Amino acid sequence: MSVLGKLRFKDQAFKLREDAILDATTKLLAAKGFDLITMDDVAEEVGLSKPSLYKHFKSKEDLVTEAMIRLLDGALAYLDELPAEMAPVERLKSLLEWALRVRLAGGLPFLPSTNTHVRAVLTQSLRYVTRALKLNRQLDAIVTDAKRKAELSSALPNDVILFSYYARTCDPAVEYLRLFGKYDDDAIVLHMQVVCFAGIGAGSPQPRQPG
Amino acid sequence: MSVLGKLRFKDQAFKLREDAILDATTKLLAAKGFDLITMDDVAEEVGLSKPSLYKHFKSKEDLVTEAMIRLLDGALAYLDELPAEMAPVERLKSLLEWALRVRLAGGLPFLPSTNTHVRAVLTQSLRYVTRALKLNRQLDAIVTDAKRKAELSSALPNDVILFSYYARTCDPAVEYLRLFGKYDDDAIVLHMQVVCFAGIGAGSPQPRQPG
DNA sequence: GTCTATATGGGGATAGAC
DNA sequence: GTCTATCCCCATATAGAC
Numbered sequence: 215m216s217v218l219g220k221l222r223f224k225d226q227a228f229k230l231r232e233d234a235i236l237d238a239t240t241k242l243l244a245a246k247g248f249d250l251i252t253m254d255d256v257a258e259e260v261g262l263s264k265p266s267l268y269k270h271f272k273s274k275e276d277l278v279t280e281a282m283i284r285l286l287d288g289a290l291a292y293l294d295e296l297p298a299e300m301a302p303v304e305r306l307k308s309l310l311e312w313a314l315r316v317r318l319a320g321g322l323p324f325l326p327s328t329n330t331h332v333r334a335v336l337t338q339s340l341r342y343v344t345r346a347l348k349l350n351r352q353l354d355a356i357v358t359d360a361k362r363k364a365e366l367s368s369a370l371p372n373d374v375i376l377f378s379y380y381a382r383t384c385d386p387a388v389e390y391l392r393l394f395g396k397y398d399d400d401a402i403v404l405h406m407q408v409v410c411f412a413g414i415g416a417g418s419p420q421p422r423q424p425g
Numbered sequence: 426m427s428v429l430g431k432l433r434f435k436d437q438a439f440k441l442r443e444d445a446i447l448d449a450t451t452k453l454l455a456a457k458g459f460d461l462i463t464m465d466d467v468a469e470e471v472g473l474s475k476p477s478l479y480k481h482f483k484s485k486e487d488l489v490t491e492a493m494i495r496l497l498d499g500a501l502a503y504l505d506e507l508p509a510e511m512a513p514v515e516r517l518k519s520l521l522e523w524a525l526r527v528r529l530a531g532g533l534p535f536l537p538s539t540n541t542h543v544r545a546v547l548t549q550s551l552r553y554v555t556r557a558l559k560l561n562r563q564l565d566a567i568v569t570d571a572k573r574k575a576e577l578s579s580a581l582p583n584d585v586i587l588f589s590y591y592a593r594t595c596d597p598a599v600e601y602l603r604l605f606g607k608y609d610d611d612a613i614v615l616h617m618q619v620v621c622f623a624g625i626g627a628g629s630p631q632p633r634q635p636g
Numbered sequence: 637g638t639c640t641a642t643a644t645g646g647g648g649a650t651a652g653a654c
Numbered sequence: 655g656t657c658t659a660t661c662c663c664c665a666t667a668t669a670g671a672c
Contacts, residue, residue: 228637245541246541247540247541249460249461250460250541250542252664252665252666253665253666253667262638262639263638263639263640264666265638265639265667265668265669266637266638266639268666268667268668269637273666273667274666274667303626329458330456330457330458330461331461364627365626365627366625366626366627367619367623367624367625367626367627367628368627369619370616370619370620370625371606371616373602373605373606374598374602374606374616374620374625375625377597377598377601377602377605378596378598378620379625380597380598381596381597381598384597385592386588386591386592386595387585387591390591391584391585391588394584394588395582395584405582405585408578408580408581409581409585409589410624410625411624411625411626412578412623412624412626412628413578413619413620413621413622413623414578414585414586414590414621414622415514415576415577415578415622415623416575416579417578417628439655463646463647463648464647464648465647465648473656473657474656474658475648475649476649476651476655476656476657476658477655477656479649479650480655481655483649484648484649485647485648485649
């Protein structure tokens, strides 16, 4: 049963409209970035008037915060559904693939790292920070586990690994590979995984075949 | 003899002021990003009035374009001065270090990749594109050479290596490592080099000691 | 809750005096 | 070329009718 089942019909419609607004926001955020989006853009994309947006979200900052929260919830849910027997490094590769495919499908990158203002806004949202910390805690445990099993380099501290990992989920190389490299999504995901885990130096293992 | 020697005194002062404006622009760009900078910010930082800026640069876009051109000129000059006997992969590591130290000192990252608008502006500047293509051509030759000498993974196409390399020069992990990881500049450069060339996976070579 | 119409403020760019 | 003062667009946010 869907989560909507708990809500009365009127509230269902409300929730659906909010999701539509967040979908539009996500799409525009990914395409243009926070600063270049206008609330008029969002309103037009979702087919509402601007004041109606403000009935749902009290500001542009609130809107993007909710979109990012939904993204993190998606990541947490994805992690949660991975099979228990999966090796830690495979979990990391799998989540990276998920994040890259979300982006390639027009979604958002994980990190708001590109924009100081957005980062400041998000860190002031308790609901966002809670989820970010939760995700980080889980990934940190996975990294520790992976190092213990010699699946990750124990020469690198956990935070270096984690920040580099996050950075790969929002790596600008993805855009360039699609724009200029003319690779399809599968090839991009594969190449990004290789670069992330084995680097560009010699001695890298051969990339496994997709599928 | 300095390049200023070719100019008459008045033109020297003009050039020096332009450099000061570009310095201020570079510093602010690195700190806040294009969209959040105002021409008032730049004017105040450099100690001029806003209209005076427009005597030197005809628009905000022009200003950032010139700042990026100066950055690329710095990179090209750095590459040019590397000793002829240096191995190709060492050239790449050295230039990466240069770019990271420029950033850590408050300078600009190579790629305007974070901002669609800026990228569009830059690609319309012939002088910028000329330099970007020249740098890319030189790096592509170095990559090819490095692969031939088995210093880089021949499993990866040149463009994947190059885009990933560029992305490392503007990697957001750098900011996070400094902000939250509390590493000093040397450690950050070293870790970024390891991650770039060897990845985060096991089997990475141990990082060499700094200095 | 949705709309049309509008208030408000910020920031790019310029006029015109010196 | 530099300044003070200003123009003017645009985008966030809201007022008020329905």
